[in-house]
Amino acid sequence: MNAEASVIRTQPLPGDFAIWIFIFAELTVFGVLFAAYAFARSAHADLFNAAQLGLNRVYGLANTLILVTSSYFVVRATQSIKAGRSTACGHWLVGALGLGGCFLAVKLAEFHQDLAQGISLSANLFDMFYLSLTFFHFMHVVMGMAILAVVAHKAYAGRYSVADHTGVETGASYWHMVDLVWIILFALVYVIH
Amino acid sequence: MKSPAAPAFTACTVSWVVLLALTTISFELGAGAPGRALTAAVLALTLIKGHLVVSHFMGLRRVRLRWRIAMAAYLAAVGGVIALAYSIT
Numbered sequence: 691m692n693a694e695a696s697v698i699r700t701q702p703l704p705g706d707f708a709i710w711i712f713i714f715a716e717l718t719v720f721g722v723l724f725a726a727y728a729f730a731r732s733a734h735a736d737l738f739n740a741a742q743l744g745l746n747r748v749y750g751l752a753n754t755l756i757l758v759t760s761s762y763f764v765v766r767a768t769q770s771i772k773a774g775r776s777t778a779c780g781h782w783l784v785g786a787l788g789l790g791g792c793f794l795a796v797k798l799a800e801f802h803q804d805l806a807q808g809i810s811l812s813a814n815l816f817d818m819f820y821l822s823l824t825f826f827h828f829m830h831v832v833m834g835m836a837i838l839a840v841v842a843h844k845a846y847a848g849r850y851s852v853a854d855h856t857g858v859e860t861g862a863s864y865w866h867m868v869d870l871v872w873i874i875l876f877a878l879v880y881v882i883h
Numbered sequence: 884m885k886s887p888a889a890p891a892f893t894a895c896t897v898s899w900v901v902l903l904a905l906t907t908i909s910f911e912l913g914a915g916a917p918g919r920a921l922t923a924a925v926l927a928l929t930l931i932k933g934h935l936v937v938s939h940f941m942g943l944r945r946v947r948l949r950w951r952i953a954m955a956a957y958l959a960a961v962g963g964v965i966a967l968a969y970s971i972t
Contacts, residue, residue, distance in 0.1 A: 699944070699945055699946065699947070699948070700946075700947055701945045701946050701947070702946065702947070703943075703946055703950055704941070704942050704946070714953070714957075717957055721957065721960065721961050721964075724961055724964070724965060725961075725964045725965070725968070728964060728965045728967075728968030728969065729968045731968065731969070731972070732968045732969065732971050732972045735972045739917060747910065747913060747914075750910075751906065751907070751910045754906045755903055755906060755907075758899065758902045758903060758906065759899065759903070761936065761940050762895065762896075762898075762899035762902075762940070764940075765895045765899075765939075765940050766895075768942075769895075859942075862941075863941055866936055866937075866940045866941045867941075869936055869940070870933055870936045870937065870941075873906075873929060873932050873933060873936065874929060874933065874961060876906070876909075877909060877925050877926065877928075877929040878965065880910075880913065881909050881910065881912065881913035881925050882913070882921065882922050882925050882926070882965075882969070883913070883917045883921070
């Protein structure tokens with residue numbers, strides 16, 4: 691049992707190593723932005739607390755549940771291709787893409803409501819951070835969906851197999867990074883006050 | 884006979900359900916009074932969620948120790964910096 695555990699814990703990172711350089715770079719950028727938000731908030735706590743009340747927290751909750759579930763669908767896609775089921779892999783990826791689309795739709799509805807309420811980049815420091823962080827993440831979701839769409843197309847075309855599915859793992863790793871960043875962003879911007 | 888993928892499927896599915904539950908709990912905690920207890924509780928839940936995503940979704944529980952340490956260090960650093968900033972408010 692212990693020998694088996696030690697064997698499976700010596701595997702390389704899933705997917706192409708280059709994507710992990712990109713992932714760690716992205717995580718670093720988001721980490722710096724999170725720190726900037728937290729320290730800006732520490733200097734303007736009253737402003738941040740008041741401005742946070744203007745957010746509809748249900749949008750944040752819905753999008754977190756959506757993104758976590760899409761990430762789970764991508765896990766199932768990876769498991770499917772490892773079992774040699776290309777079509778199932780494609781189906782799970784299409785499901786994840788659909789949820790990604792739901793995330794974007796919810797966020798756009800939230801942005802629309804924000805603008806109607808007068809939230810803007812120049813309104814106050816909290817709004818500047820909120821809009822910048824969430825729009826920056828929004829663009830990562832768009833990029834992640836583009837990657838997943840390519841992977842899904844190739845899965846349906848039978849371009850992956852049990853022996854060669856690096857592309858699936860590469861796309862999946864990026865998508866999980868997008869999910870991970872949102873989980874922190876949700877807590878920081880929507881919940882903690 | 885169980886397929887080799889069965890244990891991973893179980894762990895990932897359990898992780899997904901736990902992630903949904905912890906997200907909902909965090910949301911409900913956020914409706915409470917602000918303060919350090921809220922910050923600490925939500926940060927702790929967030930770090931647990933991050934660990935679940937990294938280990939079971941990204942699959943880093945199977946990789947070499949240095950990568951697991953790198954990702955754990957990232958989560959600890961982000962959580963620590965946020966906790967520090969909120970503690971000096």
